[in-house]
Amino acid sequence: MSVRIVDVREVTKPISSPIRNAYIDFTKMTSSLVAVVTDVVRDGKRVVGYGFNSNGRYGQGGLIRERFAPRLKEADPKLLLDADGGNLDPDKVWSTLMSNEKPGGHGERSVAVGTIDMAVWDAVAKIAGKPLFRLLAERHGLTANPRVFVYAAGGYYYPGKDLGALRKEMRGYLDRGYNVVKMKIGGAPLAEDRERIEAVLKEIGSAAQLAVDANGRFDLETAIAYAKMLREYPLFWYEEAGDPLDYALQAALAEFYPGAMATGENLFSHQDARNLIRYGGMRPDRDWLQFDCALSYGLCEYQRTLEVLKTHGWSPSRCIPHGGHQMSLNIAAGLGLGGNESYPDLFQPYGGFPDGVRVEGGHIVMPDLPGIGFEGKSDLYKEMKALAD
Ligand SMILES: O=C([O-])CC(=O)C(=O)O
Numbered sequence: 419m420s421v422r423i424v425d426v427r428e429v430t431k432p433i434s435s436p437i438r439n440a441y442i443d444f445t446k447m448t449s450s451l452v453a454v455v456t457d458v459v460r461d462g463k464r465v466v467g468y469g470f471n472s473n474g475r476y477g478q479g480g481l482i483r484e485r486f487a488p489r490l491k492e493a494d495p496k497l498l499l500d501a502d503g504g505n506l507d508p509d510k511v512w513s514t515l516m517s518n519e520k521p522g523g524h525g526e527r528s529v530a531v532g533t534i535d536m537a538v539w540d541a542v543a544k545i546a547g548k549p550l551f552r553l554l555a556e557r558h559g560l561t562a563n564p565r566v567f568v569y570a571a572g573g574y575y576y577p578g579k580d581l582g583a584l585r586k587e588m589r590g591y592l593d594r595g596y597n598v599v600k601m602k603i604g605g606a607p608l609a610e611d612r613e614r615i616e617a618v619l620k621e622i623g624s625a626a627q628l629a630v631d632a633n634g635r636f637d638l639e640t641a642i643a644y645a646k647m648l649r650e651y652p653l654f655w656y657e658e659a660g661d662p663l664d665y666a667l668q669a670a671l672a673e674f675y676p677g678a679m680a681t682g683e684n685l686f687s688h689q690d691a692r693n694l695i696r697y698g699g700m701r702p703d704r705d706w707l708q709f710d711c712a713l714s715y716g717l718c719e720y721q722r723t724l725e726v727l728k729t730h731g732w733s734p735s736r737c738i739p740h741g742g743h744q745m746s747l748n749i750a751a752g753l754g755l756g757g758n759e760s761y762p763d764l765f766q767p768y769g770g771f772p773d774g775v776r777v778e779g780g781h782i783v784m785p786d787l788p789g790i791g792f793e794g795k796s797d798l799y800k801e802m803k804a805l806a807d
């Protein structure tokens with residue numbers, strides 16, 4: 419049997435909302451949805467792999483249409499296959515996508531490639547007839563663990579949102595089974611953020627822990643001022659205090675913040691991840707790494723990032739990716755990450771879990787669906803199918 423990619427389709431979808439973090443609002447946020455159509459038939463249906471980019475970066479239709487989809491469609495199909503020709507080889511597909519691309523400057527390109535890479539891995543696992551997390555565990559000689567830690571990200575600034583609304587939002591996450599919640603900081607003066615934090619801590623009590631996210635807003639002085647305030651509270655983590663590429667700031671901050679810190683969602687390559695580990699003063703015994711494959715050249719690259727981490731003494735269990743998508747859930751369950759983000763009320767239908775999956779004690783259990791499992795989430799699959807049909 420041979421496998422051929424017969425089409426790569428893409429469409430830009432709105433994932434807009436009136437929320438705001440310390441840096442951007444989401445009123446014009448979009449995502450690229452991609453379908454990689456193969457000539458393989460399974461259970462009487464053509465195998466189509468799907469992918470999309472996570473929030474924070476916009477849809478990449480231009481790059482996908484002009485550069486990346488044509489490279490796949492023009493490639494000799496035999497050069498994209500694994501050793502016995504029975505499936506696509508994601509790394510060969512990746513190399514084809516990245517042909518004639520210079521190193522460095524990882525930006526929007528990494529989002530376009532990450533989106534297509536997600537669709538390719540979905541197709542590969544479907545052709546293999548397995549959930550992606552099981553396929554990944556097998557390939558790495560690991561035992562899959564379908565039970566994955568997830569936390570609820572929200573706590574955005576929102577027009578007219580007062581402390582009561584913030585508390586209500588957080589209570590809602592607890593009611594849905596989460597035991598770690600996250601809120602934004604840095605979009606208001608420090609004293610006001612302190613009030614917001616105290617209000618949330620009062621609401622969640624000992625039932626949950628709180629993480630805070632500054633979205634890279636602070637200069638060193640402000641990051642330190644916040645560190646001194648935040649260290650008075652038992653937080654789950656202090657996220658992205660300064661510019662994502664300012665490793666010296668991150669390193670200096672460790673002097674002022676003994677608790678856990680998190681960053682990495684805006685680093686888009688294994689080289690950038692390596693620089694963070696080399697120069698960012700991150701501590702493997704307590705800090706968290708949030709690289710998101712959907713924004714950073716996909717799972718092929720993420721596996722290289724995990725290798726870099728291993729070389730530097732970091733366990734994959736210190737990774738809790740940004741983005742709240744099922745792709746990272748599969749990586750977490752297959753390769754032993756520490757968990758995954760989720761946005762219970764945002765960026766739907768792209769985030770979240772297959773229908774019927776519930777959060778209990780801050781964890782979900784992955785159902786055994788072929789591929790990434792998108793077919794198990796009816797609102798999402800409806801949009802995907804419309805692209806493939
Ligand atoms: O607000 C955002 O851009 C999303 C974000 O940082 C996160 O989920 O950690």
Ligand SMILES: [Mg+2]
Nearest residue numbers: 631657658683
């Ligand atoms: Mg963040």
